Amino acid sequence: MIKKTYKLETLTCPSCVLKIEGTVNKITGVSKAEVLFNASKLKVEFDESIIDGNQIRNTVERLGYEVLSEK
Incomplete structure (x- = not known):
């Protein structure tokens, strides 16, 4: 698991x-x-073997919210 x-x-x-x-x-x-x-x-905890951070970012942006940064 990874946290971002x-x-x-x-x-x-x-x-x-x-x-x-x-x-x-x-x-x-x-x-x-x-x-x-x-x-x-x-804050998201996810399994990087199933999904990556870009997919999460894209999902949030498709909802209409801008992602300013990630770490």
């Missing part, structure tokens, strides 16, 4: 949190996704 944190554009509402967490948690290979609303960050 994605810095997102400023989140404006709690429903954004639910939308992002719900979608990312459904991705095969993701064991945990948590959005920190006040920090506008997404």
Whole structure:
């Protein structure tokens, strides 16, 4: 398992949190996704043999949220 944190554009509402967490948690290979609303960050724990960080980033961006950085 690998852990990554994605810095997102400023989140404006709690429903954004639910939308992002719900979608990312459904991705095969993701064991945990948590959005920190006040920090506008997404923390994800995933199996890198099943999925890579770019797929997670692309999923978030398809939802309409800009990913500013990842580490």
